[in-house]
Amino acid sequence: MPRVHIKRQKFVMPGRYILLIITILCIALMLLTFFTDAVSGPLSYVANYTIVPVERGLNAIGERFSLRMEEWQSLKNVLSENEELKKEIQDLTLEKNQLIADRYELQELRDLYGLEDRFGEYDKIGARIIGKDPGNWFSVFLIDKGESDGIRKNMNVIAGDGLVGIVTEVGPDYSTVRALIDDASNVSSMVLSTSDTVMVTGDLKLMDSGEIRFSQLSNQDSTAAVGDEIVTSNISNRFLPELTVGYISSIETDPNNLTRSGTLTPAVDFEHLSTVVVIRELKVTSDLGEDQR
Amino acid sequence: MKKRIFILILIFISFCLQCTLFKALSLGKVGPNLLLMLTSIFGFMGGKKDGMFAGFFAGLFTDILYGNGLIGFYMLLFVWAGYVNGMFNTLFYPEDIKLPLILTTCSDFICGFLTYVFLFLLRSKLDFGFYIVHVILPETVYTLVVTLLLYKPVLLLAGLFDDDVPGERKAKDV
Numbered sequence: 024m025p026r027v028h029i030k031r032q033k034f035v036m037p038g039r040y041i042l043l044i045i046t047i048l049c050i051a052l053m054l055l056t057f058f059t060d061a062v063s064g065p066l067s068y069v070a071n072y073t074i075v076p077v078e079r080g081l082n083a084i085g086e087r088f089s090l091r092m093e094e095w096q097s098l099k100n101v102l103s104e105n106e107e108l109k110k111e112i113q114d115l116t117l118e119k120n121q122l123i124a125d126r127y128e129l130q131e132l133r134d135l136y137g138l139e140d141r142f143g144e145y146d147k148i149g150a151r152i153i154g155k156d157p158g159n160w161f162s163v164f165l166i167d168k169g170e171s172d173g174i175r176k177n178m179n180v181i182a183g184d185g186l187v188g189i190v191t192e193v194g195p196d197y198s199t200v201r202a203l204i205d206d207a208s209n210v211s212s213m214v215l216s217t218s219d220t221v222m223v224t225g226d227l228k229l230m231d232s233g234e235i236r237f238s239q240l241s242n243q244d245s246t247a248a249v250g251d252e253i254v255t256s257n258i259s260n261r262f263l264p265e266l267t268v269g270y271i272s273s274i275e276t277d278p279n280n281l282t283r284s285g286t287l288t289p290a291v292d293f294e295h296l297s298t299v300v301v302i303r304e305l306k307v308t309s310d311l312g313e314d315q316r
Numbered sequence: 317m318k319k320r321i322f323i324l325i326l327i328f329i330s331f332c333l334q335c336t337l338f339k340a341l342s343l344g345k346v347g348p349n350l351l352l353m354l355t356s357i358f359g360f361m362g363g364k365k366d367g368m369f370a371g372f373f374a375g376l377f378t379d380i381l382y383g384n385g386l387i388g389f390y391m392l393l394f395v396w397a398g399y400v401n402g403m404f405n406t407l408f409y410p411e412d413i414k415l416p417l418i419l420t421t422c423s424d425f426i427c428g429f430l431t432y433v434f435l436f437l438l439r440s441k442l443d444f445g446f447y448i449v450h451v452i453l454p455e456t457v458y459t460l461v462v463t464l465l466l467y468k469p470v471l472l473l474a475g476l477f478d479d480d481v482p483g484e485r486k487a488k489d490v
Contacts, residue, residue: 038364042399045372046392053388066387070380074332081336154335156382159346159451160431163382191384199381206436228446230345
């Protein structure tokens with residue numbers, strides 16, 4: 024049996040050596056990717072043409088299903104809702120007319136002051152969420168737009184009128200977004216009414232209640248209170264100014280008596296998020312290197 | 317070779333499902349860890365090398381797309397999980413479902429613990445009790461249930477693609 028003989032002679036590397044090699048490789052990769060961007064570039068290309076299309080397809084199927092379900096459920100409520108909405112329209116038409124008048128006045132005053140309209144002028148692009156972090160520790164998700172759509176690292180992501188997160192990785196046709204509620208997320212913000220700066224930090228512990236934490240609110244003579252709006256601050260180096268983060272839901276004085284901290288309810292419903300908008304504008308043009316970890 | 321390709325495809329499919337379908341099926345924002353389950357199953361079923369092979373790709377996929385710029389962490393975790401599970405290859409009998417359940421549960425718990433230590437404890441998130449009750453244990457239980465449901469199908473499928481001669485398998489993993 025010559026074939027068996029050849030097989031016996033063949034050198035087979037023991038499992039533990041392979042393990043050792045892979046361990047060293049992984050540690051080297053970790054160090055390399057932590058300090059540089061050398062490896063993730065080519066790898067993201069591979070992922071772009073293998074995993075991302077499949078996730079996109081799966082997501083499309085899932086969405087079609089959930090849409091059908093929603094259609095069935097909503098049909099029941101539609102009739103009664105219709106009545107209510109008709110009444111509401113009347114009220115709103117009145118209000119709208121008033122607001123239009125105000126708007127003209129605002130525009131005039133703005134022209135007088137030479138102020139530019141800050142909102143709505145950003146170059147935006149819509150994107151669909153196609154996948155979420157496979158683990159249970161972080162709130163990172165994948166969107167179906169990437170470098171070829173002009174998305175760059177550190178661009179801000181919003182939905183509706185609230186901040187969703189920030190782009191942390193960009194592939195050719197996908198990008199990774201770290202949500203506001205992610206445990207490793209930090210956003211330099213301020214209370215809109217008093218302009219006090221605060222630090223908004225995601226916390227896995229508050230994930231169930233859907234809230235996020237804020238801290239470092241000055242206790243000196245700040246009048247910030249529950250219900251106040253928190254927006255991204257002017258001094259943040261990654262987030263564009265005055266994007267709504269959320270509303271203060273609880274507030275308490277820290278043991279050091281100098282600062283206050285508490286929780287806020289995000290303006291965005293992260294549970295039912297399926298599409299987001301990426302603002303194609305960076306706060307700074309230079310690469311900051313390390314992400315917001 | 318046929319088996320390796322089968323492992324790769326199965327890991328690929330379950331990665332895609334875990335990021336999409338199982339996120340929608342998550343209970344209390346916690347989903348099962350299919351990738352670790354498969355790594356573990358291939359580990360004790362096919363030996364250390366199959367386990368490491370499965371773990372390598374499971375970790376690689378996670379790292380590339382969701383590693384946030386740190387490639388290697390999940391790869392290391394999963395490869396070790398595959399290797400350690402491979403050590404139980406000699407105790408493995410396909411008919412016995414106790415060993416697979418015990419091993420996947422233990423693997424999931426230990427990996428959850430290590431993830432906590434390296435990604436949370438090192439960022440001074442000290443409340444271990446909270447994380448164990450709200451993340452690690454639910455995930456372990458969910459994975460246990462999924463293993464119970466998927467173990468037999470995976471076993472059957474793997475049998476179809478098995479290209480090892482039964483006697484040879486044990487000799488390879490000394």
